[in-house]
Amino acid sequence: MEAKTKNGSEQPPVSWDLIPTIIYKQSQQISALTEEITSLKELIQSPTKPHKQDIGGVEIFCEVTGLARQTAYNLTAKGRVPHSKVAGRLWFSRTELIQWLQSGKQKTSAEIGDEVDSYLGSRRRGGRKAA
Numbered sequence: 001m002e003a004k005t006k007n008g009s010e011q012p013p014v015s016w017d018l019i020p021t022i023i024y025k026q027s028q029q030i031s032a033l034t035e036e037i038t039s040l041k042e043l044i045q046s047p048t049k050p051h052k053q054d055i056g057g058v059e060i061f062c063e064v065t066g067l068a069r070q071t072a073y074n075l076t077a078k079g080r081v082p083h084s085k086v087a088g089r090l091w092f093s094r095t096e097l098i099q100w101l102q103s104g105k106q107k108t109s110a111e112i113g114d115e116v117d118s119y120l121g122s123r124r125r126g127g128r129k130a131a
Contacts, residue, residue: 054094055093055094056092061097072092082097
């Protein structure tokens with residue numbers, strides 16, 4: 001009796017003498033797939049080149065932050081936002097602006113409460129009395 005493949009076609013039964021050859025071919029296919037997976041992992045994990053629009057003028061600042069042009073000028077004058085100034089023109093990096101925005105994350109009330117509880121708990125364990 002012949003076995004059926006996934007697509008429904010009939011396949012002759014495998015003889016014992018063909019098993020080593022089949023295993024060898026499968027091993028080669030697995031090795032090739034492993035190499036492809038490794039190269040895909042390297043591609044995913046490698047730092048990407050900056051996009052041609054990664055650096056730009058005040059328009060990049062406004063696009064990334066959603067703030068007005070005048071705010072860009074005010075913040076750069078105060079040195080509060082990452083920027084460069086070349087030939088009298090302001091330049092911004094999209095990547096640096098995103099990092100700058102993320103660094104200003106405010107804690108939620110729950111996070112602050114957890115910190116207070118943790119602090120008070122450690123003070124109580126340290127032998128001091130809670131107020």
